Amino acid sequence: xxxxxxxxxxxxxxxxxxxxxxxxxxxxxxxxxxxxxxxxxxxxxxxxxxxxxxxxxxxxxxxxxxxxxxxxxxxxxxxxxxxxxxxxxxxxxxxxxxxxxxxxxxxxxxxxxxxxxxxxxxxxxxxxxxxxxxxxxxxxxxxxxxxxxxxxxxxxxxxxxxxxxxxxxxxxxxxxxxxxxxxxxxxxxxxxxxxxxxxxxxxxxxxxxxxxxxxxxxxxxxxxxx
Amino acid sequence: xxxxxxxxxxxxxxxxxxxxxxxxxxxxxxxxxxxxxxxxxxxxxxxxxxxxxxxxxxxxxxxxxxxxxxxxxxxxxxxxxxxxxxxxxxxxxxxxxxxxxxxxxxxxxxxxxxxxxxxxxxxxxxxxxxxxxxxxxxxxxxxxxxxxxxxxxxxxxxxxxxxxxxxxxxxxxxxxxxxxxxxxxxxxxxxxxxxxxxxxxxxxxxxxxxxxxxxxxxxxxxxxxx
DNA sequence: CCGTAAATGTCGTCG
DNA sequence: CGACGACGTTTACGG
Numbered sequence: 001x002x003x004x005x006x007x008x009x010x011x012x013x014x015x016x017x018x019x020x021x022x023x024x025x026x027x028x029x030x031x032x033x034x035x036x037x038x039x040x041x042x043x044x045x046x047x048x049x050x051x052x053x054x055x056x057x058x059x060x061x062x063x064x065x066x067x068x069x070x071x072x073x074x075x076x077x078x079x080x081x082x083x084x085x086x087x088x089x090x091x092x093x094x095x096x097x098x099x100x101x102x103x104x105x106x107x108x109x110x111x112x113x114x115x116x117x118x119x120x121x122x123x124x125x126x127x128x129x130x131x132x133x134x135x136x137x138x139x140x141x142x143x144x145x146x147x148x149x150x151x152x153x154x155x156x157x158x159x160x161x162x163x164x165x166x167x168x169x170x171x172x173x174x175x176x177x178x179x180x181x182x183x184x185x186x187x188x189x190x191x192x193x194x195x196x197x198x199x200x201x202x203x204x205x206x207x208x209x210x211x212x213x214x215x216x217x218x219x220x221x222x223x224x225x226x
Numbered sequence: 227x228x229x230x231x232x233x234x235x236x237x238x239x240x241x242x243x244x245x246x247x248x249x250x251x252x253x254x255x256x257x258x259x260x261x262x263x264x265x266x267x268x269x270x271x272x273x274x275x276x277x278x279x280x281x282x283x284x285x286x287x288x289x290x291x292x293x294x295x296x297x298x299x300x301x302x303x304x305x306x307x308x309x310x311x312x313x314x315x316x317x318x319x320x321x322x323x324x325x326x327x328x329x330x331x332x333x334x335x336x337x338x339x340x341x342x343x344x345x346x347x348x349x350x351x352x353x354x355x356x357x358x359x360x361x362x363x364x365x366x367x368x369x370x371x372x373x374x375x376x377x378x379x380x381x382x383x384x385x386x387x388x389x390x391x392x393x394x395x396x397x398x399x400x401x402x403x404x405x406x407x408x409x410x411x412x413x414x415x416x417x418x419x420x421x422x423x424x425x426x427x428x429x430x431x432x433x434x435x436x437x438x439x440x441x442x443x444x445x446x447x448x449x450x451x452x
Numbered sequence: 453c454c455g456t457a458a459a460t461g462t463c464g465t466c467g
Numbered sequence: 468c469g470a471c472g473a474c475g476t477t478t479a480c481g482g
Contacts (some may be wrong), residue, residue, distance in 0.1 A: 005319045013473040017330045024321045034269030039324035040227045042277040043260030047327055051269050093231045095250045098265035101273055103241040150364045165391050241460040270477055
């Protein structure tokens with residue numbers, strides 16, 4: 001990883017055109033060839049960048065030895081050009097491959113918990129299959145309700161419109177199966193946005209807000225992911 | 227901006243829980259109090275971070291002077307804890323506020339151009355309203371065709387499936403209005419993906435590929451965004 | 453390589 | 468401040 005702090009100008013041409021006037025910035029070139037240009041605010045988002053896979057070419061300006069140009073290109077024809085005008089810091093570091101991070105609290109875990117206790121979604125609900133396959137992808141949970149009717153469950157951490165659309169597509173396919181139809185839709189999330197709720201209601205899909213911590217508290221520790 | 231390269235462990239507790247085992251990484255603390263921890267790959271995304279507004283507290287471990295702990299917290303109660311085990315580099319830089327970047331080619335500009343010349347979409351098309359409101363959000367353009375029929379236009383830079391879904395939802399709502407129904411759908415983009423085209427066709431929505439440069443060339447310079 | 457779904461998405465805008 | 472949609476979304480995962 002190469003770390004440079006320099007006054008520079010930056011130009012990006014690709015999905016759009018963007019230009020950064022001359023100013024001091026942090027430039028990070030990583031081992032995978034990627035480059036990011038950061039200002040002194042916003043932790044997450046670089047001002048400009050090139051994602052891997054891409055390649056970096058460094059050119060010395062023949063007319064002016066003070067000017068060095070970094071040209072980063074990718075297969076899609078996007079180009080990021082950085083002209084270094086004044087370098088305040090320049091160092092190289094060997095970091096090695098990162099062991100990666102361990103997460104908890106994601107959708108996968110919610111799915112495991114709800115698969116173990118489908119009655120948390122609705123009294124009498126029983127699990128038929130987790131990740132039930134369809135032509136366009138797996139449904140999170142396929143269940144049967146107390147009356148024996150099939151119920152397709154889509155699980156999200158945060159329930160938004162996208163999730164309702166996704167469940168709608170699954171329902172359309174599942175209802176073509178004579179063994180299953182008519183299939184009810186159930187949209188489960190820790191939090192459901194008003195617009196998603198309206199759309200779901202309009203499509204005849206029920207919404208259930210689930211409490212992650214409560215589910216965790218009542219489940220069998222053996223079945224936990226972590 | 228403070229730049230540290232160090233062997234460290236990182237823990238995040240907030241929207242989820244995450245842990246990074248000990249390894250060498252880049253840590254950037256910015257003027258707004260935000261902190262990002264980067265591995266030697268992926269230009270854009272940090273391994274861990276805390277977005278502003280947040281505050282950084284640096285504590286010297288009383289038992290072991292080699293261990294320094296950074297604790298970053300925000301109003302929402304999220305906590306990022308970084309324990310520095312071995313520091314390879316540590317420097318501070320004054321960057322000042324960035325002049326910011328200049329963009330071009332975004333969807334907003336396309337919408338302005340097409341609102342000014344709806345005939346670029348279809349001969350005889352006239353604009354009724356830009357950002358026409360519906361219960362689930364505004365339709366980019368509401369027009370009337372040469373026969374007087376209402377036409378809802380959804381504009382994207384790149385036309386993909388979710389854009390077609392969006393337009394479908396608008397059409398469903400607009401068609402409930404007796405003053406408008408039957409409403410035609412028109413999906414306009416600089417580039418339309420095959421899957422989006424198929425879905426649009428299935429829904430009876432027409433697709434129009436628009437040439438941004440050509441539109442720009444023929445429009446009135448007064449109406450430009452930039 | 454393309455298509456889809458997830459994300460601690462982040463970021464602007466508008467109510 | 469919250470909801471909503473755009474973003475050069477990025478990133479991971481399957482076929």
